[in-house]
């Protein structure tokens with residue numbers, strides 16, 4: 001275990017102790033130890049082996065022993081026992097945004113609340129507002145957070161859902177008599193979160209497919225089972241709808257079950273105008289009209305759109321947000337593809353809160369085939385993320401210049417920072433230091449509860465700072481976990497366009513921020529995008545796929561995305577920014 005993992009466990013221990021209303025000094029001791037671990041530059045393994053842990057600030061004999069245990073075995077029985085001693089329903093309360101251990105503890109002690117259901121009931125009855133230190137506003141916030149929490153429980157991140165779908169798709173493809181296998185539904189449309197997995201199969205022997213699928217090791221429960229349709233729940237909790245059709249029906253069914261529902265309705269109206277009714281089974285002539293187009297054996301979705309005198313519409317666009325109108329006019333966008341990406345900018349290393357060091361990250365970027373790669377560790381105010389001091393950043397710039405000079409690494413490395421936008425809108429580093437960097441990503445990591453006006457002004461002030469290249473994760477949302485902070489996004493977009501600043505499309509599957517629904521209009525008005533990853537480890541560079549998906553969902557063409565530019569052009573762009 002490394003120091004970050006151990007610090008996280010100590011933080012968790014502090015939370016748990018607080019839940020049990022243990023001595024506040026003991027709680028503090030764990031928090032201090034966590035901070036001290038994060039701030040230390042020393043080799044923890046070596047210290048655990050040779051002694052010296054106790055020289056770290058806030059770490060005495062007992063904590064030193066616990067750290068040693070964690071370093072050596074990866075486990076801490078004390079922590080595991082502590083976790084077991086608290087009802088799991090109470091741990092669940094902590095997942096509600098804004099409910100820290102202190103509040104959970106107070107709710108438990110004074111109102112005997114031990115579950116989410118009891119929390120909701122107490123809130124609805126106005127009992128929480130009457131508690132000392134809570135009040136009407138807090139009660140409203142808790143009820144609102146509960147509502148979000150309930151909604152979050154019902155959906156899954158696209159990335160996670162895709163990970164669960166993959167082995168099922170592979171397995172289905174290998175079955176005898178299976179001709180075609182495709183995902184459908186929101187997963188195929190690459191929506192940021194999905195409600196369930198929809199899978200479509202063309203097979204000669206549906207019985208065999210049903211039998212294999214219902215006995216998959218991933219399946220925990222069969223919800224419904226017919227000859228050509230099965231719904232199951234996986235052990236991870238997500239539902240899967242599997243439909244089996246004939247090969248000739250496949251394209252029609254794929255089109256139908258890809259959706260969206262709204263897109264389907266529009267397409268069907270379109271078809272009716274031609275005198276055909278369209279369903280998941282195929283075209284049916286209405287009255288005497290005939291359909292000449294389908295003599296081919298293997299019908300593709302392209303053929304269906306073609307029959308409707310439309311060009312193929314990519315699944316990502318099928319949200320009835322103008323794609324059919326654009327298709328009619330021949331004005332569909334030429335969507336960006338993963339191959340267009342030449343590098344990315346928002347990447348962390350072990351210097352702040354990343355898990356891979358600078359060279360490991362650069363090597364991973366080379367494997368991706370990228371021409372350039374930006375490093376942007378956290379700035380000094382992000383203490384929780386081990387942000388760099390001015391001196392450490394200065395040294396990192398030197399290290400990056402050396403890497404570039406060495407000629408040992410394929411991508412050109414740009415030196416940057418993910419610089420905190422402080423609560424008043426100023427930046428976390430001096431202008432003279434910022435001037436030495438190749439690029440600056442400005443992000444919000446603190447004072448997230450400011451009101452909309454203050455937050456908007458704060459971000460725009462950063463946009464107007466001459467050193468800022470782009471904004472990081474514009475709204476701070478964490479999908480299915482944390483709502484965006486309050487900000488007038490349109491005003492920020494205006495400011496970025498006026499100041500020639502870029503907005504990042506953060507491809508981290510939990511962020512995907514700025515939201516895809518806003519990109520089309522913004523890009524039409526001249527806003528430039530940078531698809532970033534916010535990578536905290538070498539293996540996370542794969543997240544670029546999620547970023548590209550969302551860019552496509554936002555109708556983005558490569559012309560609006562700066563990291564499709566060649567190294568020469570991007571150097572030029574950054575030197576003028």
Ligand code: DGT
Nearest residue numbers: 185186194195196198256257258259260261264265
């Ligand atoms: P989700 O699962 O909530 O993330 O969203 P979807 O879009 O995957 O929805 P789902 O799983 O209920 O249905 C899959 C697709 O099937 C949907 O995108 C379109 C099609 N579909 C389902 N119900 C209807 C319907 O009542 N009318 C039409 N036209 N299409 C439907």
Ligand code: CA
Nearest residue numbers: 185186196198
């Ligand atoms: Ca679905």
Ligand code: CA
Nearest residue numbers: 196197198241
């Ligand atoms: Ca479904």
Ligand code: ZN
Nearest residue numbers: 418443472473
């Ligand atoms: Zn960040």
